[in-house]
Every structure is written in structure tokens, then in C-alpha cells.
Amino acid sequence: MTTQLDQLKAGFHKMSIKQKKQFIDTLRAKLQNANDPQYTEFLNECIREYNATLKSGIENPMSCANNISPNLQNTEYSSAMRKALYRVKVGCIAAFISAGLMFIIWLYLLATGNNLFGGSINIFSIFQIAFILIMTILLATIKSRIAAVIILLNYTIAQIILRIGSHGIGIDILGAFFVSIYILCYVNGIIGAFSYHKLIKPKSNK
Numbered sequence: 001m002t003t004q005l006d007q008l009k010a011g012f013h014k015m016s017i018k019q020k021k022q023f024i025d026t027l028r029a030k031l032q033n034a035n036d037p038q039y040t041e042f043l044n045e046c047i048r049e050y051n052a053t054l055k056s057g058i059e060n061p062m063s064c065a066n067n068i069s070p071n072l073q074n075t076e077y078s079s080a081m082r083k084a085l086y087r088v089k090v091g092c093i094a095a096f097i098s099a100g101l102m103f104i105i106w107l108y109l110l111a112t113g114n115n116l117f118g119g120s121i122n123i124f125s126i127f128q129i130a131f132i133l134i135m136t137i138l139l140a141t142i143k144s145r146i147a148a149v150i151i152l153l154n155y156t157i158a159q160i161i162l163r164i165g166s167h168g169i170g171i172d173i174l175g176a177f178f179v180s181i182y183i184l185c186y187v188n189g190i191i192g193a194f195s196y197h198k199l200i201k202p203k204s205n206k
Contacts, residue, residue: 005042012046017200020050077199084195088143091189094182095136095151102129128154139189148193152186 012023024046031039106125132154138147159179163172 005038009042009045012049017050017053020046020053024050080195081199084192084199087188087192088139088148088196089192090185091148091151091187091192092136092140094185095132095139095189098155098182099129099132099136102132139193143193143196145190145193145197148186148190152183152190155182155186 012020015023024043027039027043027046031043102125106129132151135144135147135150135154138144139151163175
């Protein structure tokens with residue numbers, strides 16, 4: 001026979017992250033003036049599951065799909081989530097590669113004193129690289145939409161400054177090709193981050 005506690009456990013697994021947080025707060029408040037070992041243990045289980053969900057950065061697609069959108073079934077939600085995470089991954093990989101190349105060039109110019117691109121290499125460059133790495137980590141871990149946009153803007157502005165400072169704005173087919181690839185990857189990262197947060201947002205009960 002299914003008890004009320006069993007029903008609560010089953011219901012908790014299907015909740016979204018925000019709903020789990022609200023449920024935990026409510027249950028904790030009710031248990032402040034009550035001494036019930038079973039429900040206290042259940043509260044601890046809920047907290048552990050909630051923390052594990054936060055640490056993983058993604059809810060279980062099969063358990064919370066019904067809380068996401070009234071028109072998405074489990075398989076559709078899983079497919080949409082995989083696509084969103086793949087887009088984020090593409091953006092992150094491109095950003096890490098870009099930051100890595102910038103760091104290698106910075107080390108080379110610092111060691112040799114040569115100027116490959118007609119620009120200036122100073123201590124600000126390493127702070128810029130560190131900043132992009134931080135934005136990339138935020139995009140990879142919490143799927144930050146702001147970080148995704150900043151990465152694209154930073155790269156676009158840097159490319160404009162680089163070309164104006166080196167030889168003016170001109171037609172460079174090879175350079176334009178690589179810039180287009182990077183921009184496409186960063187746009188994918190933005191789309192993926194926005195899609196991810198749209199998918200994990202609980203549907204409104206209107």
C-alpha cells in the first residue's frame with residue numbers, strides 16, 4: 001500500500017529545480033516544531049538530491065520534462081536538451097581554443113619582442129585572456145547567457161581592432177574564413193545557453 005510519504009517521494013523526483021527548492025523550504029519549516037524521524041530523513045534525501053541536481057548543472061530530462069513545456073514529451077525534451085548542450089559545448093571549445101592561441105602568441109611575443117600583428121602586447125593582454133577563460137568557464141558550467149554574449153562581442157571587437165591596427169580593413173579570404181567559423185561557434189554557444197535555460201524553466205500554470 002502506497003503511503004503519503006511514498007507519494008511525496010515520487011512527486012519530488014518529478015519536480016523542477018525551483019519546485020524542489022520551494023518544497024524543501026516548506027518541508028523544513030513544517031519540521032521545525034515536529035520530531036518525525038521518517039520525514040526528517042526524507043528531508044535530508046531531498047536536500048541531497050537537490051544539491052546533486054545543482055552540481056550536475058542539468059535536471060534529469062526524463063523526470064522533469066512535464067514541468068518544462070506543455071507541448072514537449074520526454075523524448076522531444078531530451079533531444080532539445082542534447083542539442084542545446086551540444087551548442088554550448090561548441091561555443092566553449094571555440095573559446096578555449098581562441099584563448100589558448102592568444103596565450104601562446106602572448107608568450108611568444110613576450111619572449112622574443114617581435115610584433116607579428118602590428119599591435120601592442122602588454123600586461124593587459126593576459127588579463128583579457130583570463131577574462132575570456134572565466135566567461136568560458138561560466139558558459140560551460142552554468143550555461144551563462146551573459147557570458148556567451150560577452151565572448152562573441154569580445155571576439156568581434158578584438159578582430160575589428162586587430163585589422164584596423166595592422167593593415168586596415170581589407171579583404172582577407174583566409175582570415176575571413178576563420179573569423180566566420182569562430183563567430184558561428186560563438187553564436188551556437190549563445191543559442192545553446194538560451195535554449196538550455198528555456199528548457200529548464202518551469203511552465204507557468206495559467
